[in-house]
Amino acid sequence: MKTRIIIILIFIGFFMAFQLYLGIFRSSPVQSNYKVVRAYDEFEIRSYTPLTGSVNNLVAVLKFGGYASPRVVQFYNDKLETILFQNAISQSGDFHCLQYNSPYQIVGRSNEILVGIGAMHNLVAGSTTNSAIDVTF
Missing domain, CATH: 1.20.5 (Single alpha-helices involved in coiled-coils or other helix-helix interfaces)
Structure with a gap:
């Protein structure tokens, strides 16, 4: 025994x-090529500079921990979609799940759900058609 x-x-x-x-x-x-444009309580909006050096791409990001099973990813997709709808931010494109850790790591895992946002492209270029978001670099 x-x-x-x-x-x-x-x-x-x-x-x-x-x-x-x-x-x-x-x-x-992590070396990243983004700037946080606006941070909310539950999510943040980031501006990515593409490798081609063209227009910045804006995405909404929702962070979560643990394993990203299909059911969990769908839950956070729906949650981010609801948050964007409540903040009157239009999404463009598909949702993407980013997983940063080894599958053998159990604690301290970090994941993100990303989706492009189309309503804010005009703000980066200088237009102020959507006054709900304050974009400063």
Whole structure:
């Protein structure tokens, strides 16, 4: 009985050390090419500069943790769609799910749901057709 407990404790120790390795030592600073245009309580709007150097692309981003199963992704798609509707921001394009961690990492996982927003392209160019959003760079 004691040997089973010792084997289980050794296994748990190796498992926790592996999680620590995945969560801390393998995480590197993310180099990104976006600016946060506006941060809300539940989501933020980002401006991405494409590699071609043309017009900035604006996206709405909703962050969430844990594993991104299809059911969870659909839940956050619906949640972001509802939030955008409530804030009178029109979406353009499809929803995308970004997963940043190894599938073996259990704690500290980060994911994002992105969708392009079409109503704000005029604000970046200088027009003020939608006064609900204040865009400053």
